[in-house]
Amino acid sequence: MKLCSILFLCFFFPIFYIIYYLIPKRYQNYWILLGSLFFIIFGRNSFIWYFLLISIITYFGMFLISNLPKKISKKKISYWVIGILIFIWFLFIREVKTSYGISYPICYGIILLQNIVSLREFTKQNKKLPIILDYFTYSSFFPKLLLGPIVSYFDMEEDLKGRTISKTVITEGFFNFLRGVFEQVLLVGSLSVLREALLISPISILSSWLLLLTTMLIIILFFISYSHMTIGLSLMLGFTFSKEFDYPFSFYQLKDLFNYFQISIKKIYINMVSKLRLPYVVKSILLLFLISLTYGINVNILLWILGIGIGIALEKIFIKKSYFFGHLWFFLSFVFLVRPSMEGIRQTFTGLFDIFHLPFITIETGYYFRSYFIILLVSIFISLGVIKWIVNKIEKKSLFHLFRDICYFILLFVCFIYLVSNSYIFGCFGFEV
Amino acid sequence: MKKLDFIFVILFMIVLIIFGIMFITSKEKEYSKEEDRLLANRPNMHFFSRETVAGIEQFYQDQFLYRNTFLELETYLNTKLGIYEKNNVYIGNNDYLFEKTKKIEYSDEFVKYLNQFYKEHNSLNMSLILIPSHITINPNLKENTPIYDEYEDIKDIYRKITFNTIDVVNTLKEGNKEYEMYYHTDSHLTSYGAYNVYLEYASSSLLESYFITDFDILKVTNDFSGNLIRKVHNFNSKKDTIVKFVPRIEPVLEIEYEGNIIDSFYFENALNDEYMYYYFLGEVPLLTITNKEAEGEILILKDESANAIIPFLTNHYYKVHVIDTNLYQSSFSEYLENHKEIREVLFIYGLNDIDNLI
Structure with a gap:
């Protein structure tokens, strides 16, 4: 969905944000996830499948790494997962045609990079496995979906768990x-x-x-x-x-x-x-x-x-x-x-x-x-x-x-x-x- | 101050919601008479489809409340910023609108087609008239607006054509000093412009032309909004006047359209439509006009730029066969085969429309 469109400005934006402020805090992350999925669905063809595949594989990779016996190298597994992620990215961008040569939309790279960064940080710093809904809320978070910034899940984790929203x-x-x-x-x-x-x-x-x-x-x-x-x-x-x-x-x-x-x-x-x-x-x-x-x-x-x-x-x-x-x-x-x-x-x-x-x-x-x-x-x-x-x-x-x-x-x-x-x-x- | 800012945020949100609610509750329109086009309707919802998103966005744009006011405001703002061009139309001085001219892309194909046609029917007298754009005749534009020199294209085409060509540029330029040859808001010739083209044709074909004093010039409407208004969205701009030239000694004409005899080649119904130019000859593929007091038959192959010229020619021929080549689906050669009495063929096209013909 375009951020500068009547559809976004007159409908998505006011409805999404007003409901967000009205619902209890514990449901706010679910609401963000729902809104972001809606935002993605009304976007590019096949992007939703790309997003889901990348996010699911990354999360599964994290799950695997956190449950591995000590003998197996976590680093190696993470490299394998990153390899698979890059392969998926490659498969999808081949299908995307843009108006300017053989370029492809930046959002494909953004999704890939943010998941890789999260996986790397998870592996390197022995982080706790994120809650699945929190992870998907992070991964789909619509404001940063189109052009970044690229942040890891763990940079957003604190805000995902609790945040204060003031009038200012x-x-x-x-x-x-x-x-x-x-x-x-x-x-x-x-x-x-x-x-x-x-x-x-x-x-x-x-x-x-x-x-x-x-x-x-x-x-x-x-x-x-x-x-x-x-x-x-x-x-x-x-x-x-x-x-x-x-x-x-x-x-x-x-x-x-x-x-x-x-x-x-x-x-x-x-x-x-x-x-x-x-x-x-x-x-x-x-x-x-x-x-x-x-x-x-x-x-x-x-x-x-x-x-x-x-x-x-x-x-x-x-x-x-x-x-x-x-x-x-x-x-x-x-x-x-x-x-x-x-x-x-x-x-x-x-x-x-x-x-x-x-x-x-x-x-x-x-x-x-x-x-x-x-x-x-x-x-x-x-x-x-x-x-x-x-x-x-x-x-x-x-x-x-x-x-x-x-x-x-x-x-x-x-x-x-x-x-x-x-x-x-x-x-x-x-x-x- | 922070309190004031927050109040403004709430106010903004309320405005956005009001827009949304008003939009949802408003009646869906199918057609915009001001823009003369079908508006986008609510698209069929298919999730995961980019076409659906594009359709929704187009739907919201087309069905937006007070859309026409917004379109007009955009033109107003642009002119205030110094931008006097919209959708390939220049906004000139004194409420004049001018279609932007450009190099004819398919002029060679056009020439080739006409020369081939002449080769196949070389026993007939053929002539070509290319109607220039308004901008070539009356560049009443804002200072230093770039104009493409269309006259060079006309001369180039005429050089390559192997049969008779009639240059009307100078006639129209001269005529424009006395009368308006083009409408303010439309790309077509006025009846005065059409009369001047007729004079040039008559002189080239050795016809005894009628003087302007031989006609009663009757006002048809003061409320004509031309096709260029739809492009610049200046819906409240000054309206044009349509006049028609009626010969003082009116010949008895028999006009045939789709096998039926009709009253006139002036289509009164068009005056109830949003685009009144089709008062002249309507939007018909084929029309035959018989004047029993005259002799000879002529086939006119034309686009809508010629509509206002045809009435003048009916005074000189026993039968005028008028084919709008944009609308006529059959073969012109076949038509000539079936009408052996036709000895003359006249092509009349607007120069700016040539690319659309090919």
């Missing part, structure tokens, strides 16, 4: 969720319309740069908005997650980029890769490959990640410390994501740099730039974290809350206008949830 937490969660909805519908949706228009308009140098900027903003805002929605929805249920995506331009050096982007996935892979006895470069490439694997095996995404990897290497060897280099390189790396396939990448490069054959500007570029100027400006401010910085500055001023609440009310109404007219493009090309 509900309020904070609700406003976080709304912020994500606004970013997704009003900015990502509108920018995607601009991107489509630029892709079919005549190529000029300036239009290619505008297309690159738009592509970057769509991807950044898409992930940031999901992060806000996930944190918000979880907080409203009493669960606290750290950010999976932050404002990526907050990094000082390029090597710190993944502290702001796909944070939990990066941590998991670093844990896995750092223990391998391999040269630093090989480990880095392996790490980048694993991250791209989660997004979907796709020539564009692989090259994007590789491009960032090369940037990190260049920074380490030649540049040392430069705020400007990292940011410029990160911006340019999106060149690999503007158009699908190798031919698309070649076309993008030509558009950006072929100053001898292409016009500098066309009438279309000027027209679209003017038309979407406000949306582009707001998107740039948000992706750079400028709006967040301003809000932090004025947060303590009197009437700020009233002003913010009224703004949110108006923005929600505007979102409905776009949702009903269906004139925005949902989602982010190349990355499917």
